[in-house]
Amino acid sequence: MTGILYVVATPIGNLEDMTYRAVRVLGEVALIAAEDTRHSRKLLNHYGISTRLISYHDHNEKGRSEQLLVRLQGGENIALISDAGTPCIADPGYQLVQRCHHEDVPVVAIPGPSAVIAGLSIAGLPTEGFRFLGFLPAKTQARRTMLQRCRDETATQVMYEAPHRLLATLADIVDICGSDCRVAIARELTKRHEELFAGMAAEALSSFSERDSIKGELVIMLGPAPPLAPAMTISEQLLHLRQTTRLSWKEIVKQVARDQGVAGSEVYRESLALRKKD
Template identity: 55%
Template structure:
């Protein structure tokens, strides 16, 4: 009786080639097939790692057909590693059709932890991370993009998007128009590379920074938008004003504690609100 093979989901570096785990290298060297978004691009990584696996392409235009072929091999006992050009597969990258069909066919799917641009950027952004929404790329068409941004008008969680260099300026302009010039924004570009850059400020300041130098619009971007300060948090104007006044004299944690006790509010909610005030300041 043939034992069904395993599909491994293997993250690859998003820039710095050192950002790959020992386990990932071992899996890539041991599997029967590596399904890669772009085999020519991934061949350079394999060469760097000193391994030479058999590779097949799996991208947006051939995934449905390739999934059938790969599942047939998996059911014969072969092992397959799925990789994308950079980062964790399926996170705004191909792989959904293959993974969902593997699950339906009873094929084991084993994910490996590793690089992901959204999480890497968010961890260093200085925006609240207890709740966040990842939306991939914003729609290309202006009306659809506006509707997507309008959904953030009362959103209190941090929102994370990927954006292309040719669209980043138009996207920031839309953020200013829809969410207001003072909405907290963090731009991360060229993560883990030599020219890794973070810009933190208001939406208007971020747009101004982008327009100040053509080099600021080059590279791959992660755009993070802070939640609407005070929206749906139950924080009254009185509590917000008191917190802001205390923050001028005390650390945020202590100020939040005082206001929470005085106004009978949750300290964590006040702390998060204070973080958004710091971003605006």
């Protein structure tokens, strides 16, 4: 029988966020593939876990995936962890998971901390749908191009950014998305100096510009773009649909209310006024 690949989430700051299940699994597997073995050893030492570590990062992912796959096919259980949070989410890991799927090696998630979800949970922005963009491009033009694609999105956008680029990124957001764009910026989540800013983009730029320095991991969240103003007024759309369709007044009222984003009763009153004129 093949072994199992466990994709294990680890704390993004506070070591107390480790789950009981994650501690148990890391202690039971034959090997832990870690993004930075020196960093991960501190976590394992904290919980008294002596399992052997092996490096697995961006620069050796392809070759290491094949090595780990051989061991999994030989019956060993292996855990995959990143420096912080959930592996494969803007972190190495997907190549190994993909190879496991191709070779029918079981992959099991051990859920836990994620900066994306932690940030969204306290941002006060809509989360019925959201889009995760990972790390923003370091180069200005590439970053601005990405933000231009975000400008008209109707879902909350989530992205990571380095502290030394935050002010430039906020300036681009103000320029491209508007000074009144709603933003939330989570810094140092779960750590001693955790901070959340929630407000308008211009206010965020002003607030962070006043600081001598900005440190720590950052999650930037952009609120959805406001709905576009209707091309026609309620009365104009009522007349347009009455003249160009065979819909009943009842059906027209419903459609206009949906399109205009207003109560059906308001549209109904407008329709009565138009019918009296006719």
